Amino acid sequence: MSDISAEEQLRAELAFFGRMTASVTHEINNCIAIIGQVSGLLQDLCYSAQQGRPVELEKLCSNSQKVGGQVARIQEIVKRLNRFAHSVDNAVVCFNPCDTVHNLVDLCQRFASNRGVTLTMDGTLDAVAIEGDPFCLQQAVFLCIDTAMEASRDGGSVNVSVTSSDSGILITVVSSAPLSSDEHKLSLALLECVVNKIGGSAVLPHTGAEEHEFRLEFPGKIGAA
Amino acid sequence: MKRLKVLLVDDEEELVAPLIERLKLRDYEAVGVLDGAEAIEMVKEREFDVVVLDVKMPGLxxxxxxxxxxxxxxxxxxxxxxxxxxxxxSDIGIEQGAYDYLIKPIDIKDLIRKMNDAVAASRDGGQHE
Structure with a gap:
């Protein structure tokens, strides 16, 4: 059993929330930076036209569309963050774990991209519900994804899947790379702690194997979405 | 006066493209690449006066x-x-020889001022104070 104190657990929860928020705001900032440059270019082109220089209509159209594209990108990112932020509203709630994990995987794509890792997700369970804390579930899955991506790095891949099991749902996180011995010890101890807190069980990967797999199982009801 | 040659490196293609155009409209010779490895190759092959480089990029x-x-x-x-x-x-970057840094979203006037200052300092053999 882990020896992580309540204070360390609280700190880890805040750190998780902070990492997600920081990542998303960086992504939004990138979109704003793009919109700033594209609108600046449109202003430059307008100025050129005012000076009597020819301006390609195609250039005006394509850059206007880019602004719309970035606004749509921001809307999608904000929707994901908003959903994540509301996951702390209730400690016990009935929720679809597949949708929740899907949203988390979408939020993790930037971490994956920065590490040169391909992050994918399989499985959709429409009619499944579990009762518990969706924030803790996401923290547990994130610890698996983060550890797996850290081990994989440049060119590696991590796959997340949500399937039904005898007693509820099974979430697996598989990495194409071996897990080194000591460096992930703290994450794994914390993971056990979080999974236990929400009534689940975890099978953690062995270090040194060619690829590694996390298996998290949570009690739930299939057909009770 | 000689036109400054600028290499812009950022993985966001939609940021690089308009910035390159805006610099060209202001009489800079600007080219852009979307990853670090390509930037290193480009610097080996061609002459540039200044490189504008994103800190956070996938890969290198x-x-x-x-x-x-x-x-x-x-x-x-x-x-x-x-x-x-x-x-x-960015602090480490300055310690290791970057002239300065800019925070996104960037203003084109700030970028141009900083690029000109950086090139002048580089020609004087000095770094930013």
């Missing part, structure tokens, strides 16, 4: 790219682009 990060560029072109002026002010990475 901006600081590693800067180290490799400095290894082949120690006097080449480099300006870092970062998503936040006074980050650890």
């Amino acid at each position: 990060g901006g600081l590693e790219v800067m180290r490799q560029i400095k290894a082949v072109r120690p006097d080449l002026a480099i300006i870092l682009l970062t998503g936040r002010g006074s980050s650890k990475e």
Whole structure:
């Protein structure tokens, strides 16, 4: 059993929330930076036209569309963050774990991209519900994804899947790379702690194997979405 | 007066493309690449006066790219682009030879002023104070 104190657990929860928020705001900032440059270019082109220089209509159209594209990108990112932020509203709630994990995987794509890792997700369970804390579930899955991506790095891949099991749902996180011995010890101890807190069980990967797999199982009801 | 040659490195193609156009409209010779490895190759093959380099990129990060560029072109002026002010990475970047950094979203006037200052400092053989 882990020896992580309540204070360390609280700190880890805040750190998780902070990492997600920081990542998303960086992504939004990138979109704003793009919109700033594209609108600046449109202003430059307008100025050129005012000076009597020819301006390609195609250039005006394509850059206007880019602004719309970035606004749509921001809307999608904000929707994901908003959903994540509301996951702390209730400690016990009935929720679809597949949708929740899907949203988390979408939020993790930037971490994956920065590490040169391909992050994918399989499985959709429409009619499944579990009762518990969706924030803790996401923290547990994130610890698996983060550890797996850290081990994989440049060119590696991590796959997340949500399937039904005898007693509820099974979430697996598989990495194409071996897990080194000591460096992930703290994450794994914390993971056990979080999974236990929400009534689940975890099978953690062995270090040194060619690829590694996390298996998290949570009690739930299939057909009770 | 000689036109300044600028290499812009950022993985966001939609940021690089309009910025290149805006610099060209202001009479700079600007080219852009979307990853660090390509930037290093470009610097080996062509002459530039200044490199504007994003710190956070997939694959080779901006600081590693800067180290490799400095290894082949120690006097080449480099300006870092970062998503936040006074980050650890931008501080390390300055320590390791970047002229300065700019925080995204960037203002074209700030970029031009900083590029011109960086090139002047590089020609004087000095760094930013």
